[in-house]
Amino acid sequence: MTVVGPFGLSVRDQALETDVQAGLAAVEEGLLEATKSDVPFITEAAQHLVRAGGKRFRPLLVMLASRFGDPYAPKIVPSAVVVELTHLATLYHDDVMDEADVRRGVPSANARWGNSVAVLTGDFLFARASHILADLGPEAVRIQAEAFERLVTGQILETAGPRDGRDPVEHYLDVMAGKTGSLVAVSCRFGAMMSGADDSVVDILTQYGERLGLAFQLADDVLDIASDSHESGKTPGTDLREGIPTLPVLRLRAMADRDGRPEDVDLVALLDSDLTDDARHAEALARLRVHPALEQARRDTVRYAEEARATLAPLPECFAKAALQELCDAVVHRAG
Numbered sequence: 372m373t374v375v376g377p378f379g380l381s382v383r384d385q386a387l388e389t390d391v392q393a394g395l396a397a398v399e400e401g402l403l404e405a406t407k408s409d410v411p412f413i414t415e416a417a418q419h420l421v422r423a424g425g426k427r428f429r430p431l432l433v434m435l436a437s438r439f440g441d442p443y444a445p446k447i448v449p450s451a452v453v454v455e456l457t458h459l460a461t462l463y464h465d466d467v468m469d470e471a472d473v474r475r476g477v478p479s480a481n482a483r484w485g486n487s488v489a490v491l492t493g494d495f496l497f498a499r500a501s502h503i504l505a506d507l508g509p510e511a512v513r514i515q516a517e518a519f520e521r522l523v524t525g526q527i528l529e530t531a532g533p534r535d536g537r538d539p540v541e542h543y544l545d546v547m548a549g550k551t552g553s554l555v556a557v558s559c560r561f562g563a564m565m566s567g568a569d570d571s572v573v574d575i576l577t578q579y580g581e582r583l584g585l586a587f588q589l590a591d592d593v594l595d596i597a598s599d600s601h602e603s604g605k606t607p608g609t610d611l612r613e614g615i616p617t618l619p620v621l622r623l624r625a626m627a628d629r630d631g632r633p634e635d636v637d638l639v640a641l642l643d644s645d646l647t648d649d650a651r652h653a654e655a656l657a658r659l660r661v662h663p664a665l666e667q668a669r670r671d672t673v674r675y676a677e678e679a680r681a682t683l684a685p686l687p688e689c690f691a692k693a694a695l696q697e698l699c700d701a702v703v704h705r706a707g
Contacts, residue, residue: 384690390442394434394451395427401452402459405499416480416492417499420459423475428587429454429555432698433562436576438691440566446511449503450561453515456500458554461522463493468526473606507565514560518553525549529615540621547588548581555584575685582679583699589672590706592617596659608656612646618671623664638662672706 406417433451437444465471466479467486473479481489504512525546533542559580563573595610596619610617620642627635638658646652659665680699686692 383693387438387690387694390438391431391434394437394442394448395430397448398427398430398433398451398455401448401503402455405452405456405503406496408495413492413495416484416488417495419477419480419483419492420462420475423477425475427455429458429558432555432558432580432583432695433565435691435694435698436559436562436568436580437566438689439563439572439576439686440568442566444566446507446565447562450507450511450565451558453500453504453507453511454554454558454561456496456503457515457519460493460496460500461554463489463496468530471606471609511561511564514557514564518557521549521553525551525553539616540618540625543616543618543621544585548585551588552581552584555587556580572686575682579679579682579695582675582682583702586672586675586679586699586702589618589668589675590702592619593665593668593672593706596656596665608646608652611642611655611659612652614646617668619659619662619665619668622667622671623659623662626664635662669706673703676700676703 402421403418406414406421408414408417430451433447433454434442437447462474463480466474467481467489471479472482479489480492500515504515525548528542529546529550533539556577557580559576560573563576568576592610595608595617598607611620623635623642624639626632627639638655641651641655641658644651646655676699680696683692683695
């Protein structure tokens with residue numbers, strides 16, 4: 372049993388481990404190649420987050436999903452590069468919108484070079500992903516375009532907020548399904564599709580990716596409150612400081628509205644105050660870390676991870692299926 376990939380995923384088969392490691396190494400080479408430019412400054416900016424590392428969660432899913440067909444098919448690695456480039460591009464844009472200073476343990480691109488360079492670098496990565504995608508066929512282009520539309524729609528809906536009368540938690544889960552679930556689903560879909568797996572298998576793995584992606588994002592929400600910067604790779608409470616609603620905060624607000632407990636109402640008032648003040652921010656973070664709303668968010672994470680696991684049931688038993696099941700456990704463990 373060897374540990375590979377994000378969260379210390381255990382792979383229990385030597386052949387699978389070897390192939391997954393080789394595939395991820397090829398993706399890494401592909402990412403560096405795709406982020407090269409004739410302009411050295413563009414190369415530096417485009418490779419900033421590539422070289423900072425990361426979990427390579429989406430490429431790993433491509434590799435594991437490909438095991439249900441021909442895992443050596445030539446389009447598998449390029450499709451993994453496409454989804455990771457797309458993900459990286461969104462990180463450049465997210466950091467501008469969130470005014471984040473740290474990403475993956477290094478200064479964010481916007482902190483280092485300014486917002487304009489960060490936005491344009493993200494656009495450059497989208498362009499490079501599209502260039503690779505064109506060689507994967509019109510169906511792959513359509514799938515990626517639909518996922519990207521969902522991703523952007525999710526971001527817009529997050530910015531706009533829930534319409535009148537809409538449950539903020541339901542709205543938020545829809546937003547996260549678009550922002551995160553869509554691209555994770557495409558990772559699984561590309562891996563299966565490019566390997567020539569049966570259509571029924573492609574559908575199952577796509578549904579699995581959708582649910583796992585949502586669990587993954589909700590675990591991130593918990594980490595933003597509960598972790599330190601070493602664990603999460605970014606400053607704790609970044610979303611909190613910027614007033615971006617995350618699931619623990621939404622669960623708190625729902626509890627305050629429903630039960631009216633003075634301590635909950637007081638904490639909501641603190642969250643609505645100026646959290647750019649370091650003392651207020653630290654107090655809000657400390658109080659949320661011991662609040663039942665954080666535990667409720669953890670339970671939500673577990674629920675979606677269990678749904679992802681259940682989706683895999685019709686697939687044949689194999690080491691790749693076991694690894695996908697273990698990823699569900701790893702996401703839950705990540706949320707504490």
